Amino acid sequence: MATLIQDLKYSLRMLARSPAFSLAAVMTLALGIGANTAIFSLVNAVLFKPLAGVEHPERLVEFVRVQPSYRFTDWGYPDYLDYRDRNHTLAGLAARSRTSVNLANGATERVRGEIVSGNYFSVLGARPALGRLILPTDDDAPGAHPVVVLSHDLWQRDFGSDPQVIGRGIVLNGHPFSVVGVARKDFNGSTVGAISDLWVPITMQEQISPRLSAGILQNRTAGWITLVGRLKPGVSLQQAQAEMTIIAAQLARAYPTNVGRTVMLSPRAGIDPDDEAGLRGFLVLLLGAVGLLLLIACSNVANLLLVRATSRRREIAVRLALGASRGRLMRQLLTEGLLLSVLAGAAGLVITPWVGDLTLAFRQNSYLMRGLDLSPDWRVLAFTFLLAIVTGVLF
Numbered sequence: 001m002a003t004l005i006q007d008l009k010y011s012l013r014m015l016a017r018s019p020a021f022s023l024a025a026v027m028t029l030a031l032g033i034g035a036n037t038a039i040f041s042l043v044n045a046v047l048f049k050p051l052a053g054v055e056h057p058e059r060l061v062e063f064v065r066v067q068p069s070y071r072f073t074d075w076g077y078p079d080y081l082d083y084r085d086r087n088h089t090l091a092g093l094a095a096r097s098r099t100s101v102n103l104a105n106g107a108t109e110r111v112r113g114e115i116v117s118g119n120y121f122s123v124l125g126a127r128p129a130l131g132r133l134i135l136p137t138d139d140d141a142p143g144a145h146p147v148v149v150l151s152h153d154l155w156q157r158d159f160g161s162d163p164q165v166i167g168r169g170i171v172l173n174g175h176p177f178s179v180v181g182v183a184r185k186d187f188n189g190s191t192v193g194a195i196s197d198l199w200v201p202i203t204m205q206e207q208i209s210p211r212l213s214a215g216i217l218q219n220r221t222a223g224w225i226t227l228v229g230r231l232k233p234g235v236s237l238q239q240a241q242a243e244m245t246i247i248a249a250q251l252a253r254a255y256p257t258n259v260g261r262t263v264m265l266s267p268r269a270g271i272d273p274d275d276e277a278g279l280r281g282f283l284v285l286l287l288g289a290v291g292l293l294l295l296i297a298c299s300n301v302a303n304l305l306l307v308r309a310t311s312r313r314r315e316i317a318v319r320l321a322l323g324a325s326r327g328r329l330m331r332q333l334l335t336e337g338l339l340l341s342v343l344a345g346a347a348g349l350v351i352t353p354w355v356g357d358l359t360l361a362f363r364q365n366s367y368l369m370r371g372l373d374l375s376p377d378w379r380v381l382a383f384t385f386l387l388a389i390v391t392g393v394l395f
Contacts, residue, residue, distance in 0.1 A: 014336060021308055025301045029344030029391060032297035035290040037348055037384045038355035041374045043283045046192060048379055051270050053187025055125025060269035061237065063227035066262045073272045074223035086247050089240040092123035093229040095202060096190065099209045104171035105158050111197040114189060115208050118201060123230050124190055131166040131181030139201040142217065146204060148177040152185040154197040175207040190228055192270040221257045228269050241265045298394050338392035345388030
């Protein structure tokens with residue numbers, strides 16, 4: 001350890017003696033590491049980071065409707081009720097449907113909303129910041145409970161963080177609603193990359209989504225809601241899948257519209273498996289591109305080090321004459337390289353948010369890349385640290 005500290009001190013002195021070289025090397029590597037970290041942040045946000053504001057997200061499953069030659073995540077409301085009421089492996093099954101809503105609160109604006117089943121928040125394990133969330137009693141009859149839960153961001157943006165907002169009346173699509181609660185700051189909904197501003201009971205569909213066909217709550221063939229379930233403690237995904245397959249067969253026998261239709265449970269709640277597979281390939285391609293950028297940066301820094309080495313021949317010759325072994329000199333040079341790469345990794349973390357925001361600023365066809373949370377977590381920090389170490393050894 002004492003030798004390592006000595007090597008670090010000597011490396012710092014050597015880098016300080018050549019500030020122009022040190023700055024050029026660090027910034028060159030920082031661009032490569034920062035670009036790689038930014039793209040990995042996208043990968044992490046889409047594929048690895050769990051849903052925020054949700055209790056035990058690893059127990060959530062997404063329902064996928066499978067029919068001959070295609071599969072979707074949208075369902076009809078009667079099918080939802082059958083799966084919800086007949087199963088014994090889920091602690092709960094919730095439905096939601098995204099929509100745009102006209103909010104009149106002084107001025108009129110278009111906001112992003114969701115119509116959700118009464119058990120939506122309890123299935124997710126979400127908690128309110130103020131008031132209460134939507135309850136099962138709120139969706140017991142069509143049009144009977146015009147209540148709304150605001151997102152924390154909308155509450156701050158449009159209501160000035162007013163703690164007296166509970167019970168306040170607002171107008172959605174020209175219909176009066178009463179605010180019953182505000183969601184916590186970390187909860188944005190249950191769809192990856194999609195941020196919701198408010199939530200209303202699913203039985204208020206006619207008021208919130210009037211463009212949907214009349215009587216859609218009774219229409220088994222209309223696909224307009226997505227389903228998310230929570231596995232009971234001790235129940236595996238395979239056990240739940242087996243039960244849902246049996247229920248699907250029962251529904252196919254009972255309803256001609258369900259013939260040939262079955263269900264697949266996906267362990268990644270909030271994302272369509274097909275969308276995930278397509279985006280995974282795109283992100284791997286991006287990682288490959290920025291990986292090549294890092295290799296180019298390493299090559300440039302290696303050339304800088306070779307040029308610098310010519311000016312250090314006398315120093316190295318003196319150290320060899322004084323008895324330093326070749327291994328000792330190699331360790332010293334490796335320490336200097338690792339120190340450069342660690343400094344570049346720190347600088348790369350600084351520019352990562354800018355690169356990530358720039359990537360998301362381009363118009364995205366995939367909803368998965370529109371409202372992502374790119375804040376670094378332990379995965380991003382570990383990736384950056386390992387990348388810096390590998391970079392130091394590589395160049």
